[in-house]
Amino acid sequence: MVAYIVYLQQIPELLRKWSSSHDVYVPTRVEDHFYEFRPWQEKMHIAWDYDLAYSPLKVFFMPPREDLIHFDLHNYTASPVIKKTRQLLFGVHPYDIKAINQLDQLMGMDGIDVNYQNLRDNTVIFGLEPARLAETAFWAGVDAARVDFGFDLFWTRISPGAFLVRVGSAQGEEMLKMGSSMTSATAAEKEAARRIHLRTAARADKQSFGFTWTQVPEFMNKFYSRKLYWREKAKTCLSCGSCNLVCPTCYCFDIQDETDDHLKTGKRYRQWDGCMLEGFARIAGGLNFRPNAWERYRHRYMRKGKYIYDRIGELGCVGCGRCVKACTAKIANPREVFREIREAIKNEV
Numbered sequence: 001m002v003a004y005i006v007y008l009q010q011i012p013e014l015l016r017k018w019s020s021s022h023d024v025y026v027p028t029r030v031e032d033h034f035y036e037f038r039p040w041q042e043k044m045h046i047a048w049d050y051d052l053a054y055s056p057l058k059v060f061f062m063p064p065r066e067d068l069i070h071f072d073l074h075n076y077t078a079s080p081v082i083k084k085t086r087q088l089l090f091g092v093h094p095y096d097i098k099a100i101n102q103l104d105q106l107m108g109m110d111g112i113d114v115n116y117q118n119l120r121d122n123t124v125i126f127g128l129e130p131a132r133l134a135e136t137a138f139w140a141g142v143d144a145a146r147v148d149f150g151f152d153l154f155w156t157r158i159s160p161g162a163f164l165v166r167v168g169s170a171q172g173e174e175m176l177k178m179g180s181s182m183t184s185a186t187a188a189e190k191e192a193a194r195r196i197h198l199r200t201a202a203r204a205d206k207q208s209f210g211f212t213w214t215q216v217p218e219f220m221n222k223f224y225s226r227k228l229y230w231r232e233k234a235k236t237c238l239s240c241g242s243c244n245l246v247c248p249t250c251y252c253f254d255i256q257d258e259t260d261d262h263l264k265t266g267k268r269y270r271q272w273d274g275c276m277l278e279g280f281a282r283i284a285g286g287l288n289f290r291p292n293a294w295e296r297y298r299h300r301y302m303r304k305g306k307y308i309y310d311r312i313g314e315l316g317c318v319g320c321g322r323c324v325k326a327c328t329a330k331i332a333n334p335r336e337v338f339r340e341i342r343e344a345i346k347n348e349v
């Protein structure tokens with residue numbers, strides 16, 4: 001493992017250099033207990049110890065609303081709208097890197113999504129070992145406490161004034177070397193970073209499921225037809241879709257065309273959609289194949305616990321806990337749902 005030591009006082013100079021070629025985003029405190037990735041500015045406070053960024057990082061690769069094509073109805077011409085903004089996300093936790101890795105697979109599975117891919121190809125990711133856990137998080141339980149790929153650099157704060165920086169790509173190393181001389185990490189410093197990770201993972205493990213995530217797809221499959229459970233669970237669901245919108249692994253969208261009042265020009269755009277919204281499964285003729293909230297609720301958990309696993313071999317949940325926070329009805333909690341279902345299945349055997 002190639003790793004360097006970077007001192008806290010070297011970071012502003014690096015940020016200045018990186019921001020000359022990239023839009024740089026860092027975690028910052030927006031309000032009490034509320035963090036977001038925001039554009040870096042001189043003298044900005046970086047929340048190295050943030051627990052969770054409220055918005056999912058998919059916003060950087062598939063914005064909530066995005067133009068795909070602009071067309072001219074007079075001349076019968078159309079041109080694609082493809083953004084290639086160079087961006088750097090500095091301070092991404094492993095569970096969010098895992099979510100991006102999943103999106104990379106899913107968005108490229110049935111043909112390349114050029115809009116997503118262009119933004120993704122132009123984004124540099126610097127990971128960060130979490131210093132704190134959100135109380136709603138359960139990422140250790142879904143194998144998201146550590147990632148071995150999907151980052152260009154990975155930063156671990158090994159003392160108040162120093163970071164050990166693991167290299168994940170040649171581009172990452174090149175960007176790091178834009179600063180004044182970098183010293184290679186010693187074996188003792190690498191060991192210090194390893195111990196910090198183990199401590200974090202052990203803390204996270206206490207907020208986990210209490211069983212291995214690999215059991216989830218099978219018991220979700222068995223539980224699909226238990227309507228009573230799903231109806232009871234979803235009876236207070238507001239069908240607001242907040243759990244979809246904040247989820248870093250949800251990627252559904254809807255495509256619409258829009259023209260000006262004179263029918264001269266127009267655009268095709270996409271915007272986020274969510275399987276918890278009433279209109280998500282409505283098709284031509286007004287038929288809705290998931291008209292009830294409990295059917296949509298069940299679908300969401302089947303997707304997280306089974307359907308995504310069937311496609312990529314991982315749960316469609318990285319345990320960030322954003323949905324748990326966002327749900328007004330306090331019913332969007334994958335850890336709770338998976339635990340309850342496992343208990344019910346166990347008691348039947």
Ligand code: SF4
Pocket residue numbers: 243246247248249250304316317318319320321322323324334
């Ligand atoms: S389902 Fe919830 S906990 Fe899991 S990744 Fe999505 S927002 Fe995070």
Ligand code: SF4
Pocket residue numbers: 236237238239240241242243244276326327328329330331332
């Ligand atoms: S589970 Fe919660 S967040 Fe999700 S749609 Fe229902 S009320 Fe909204």
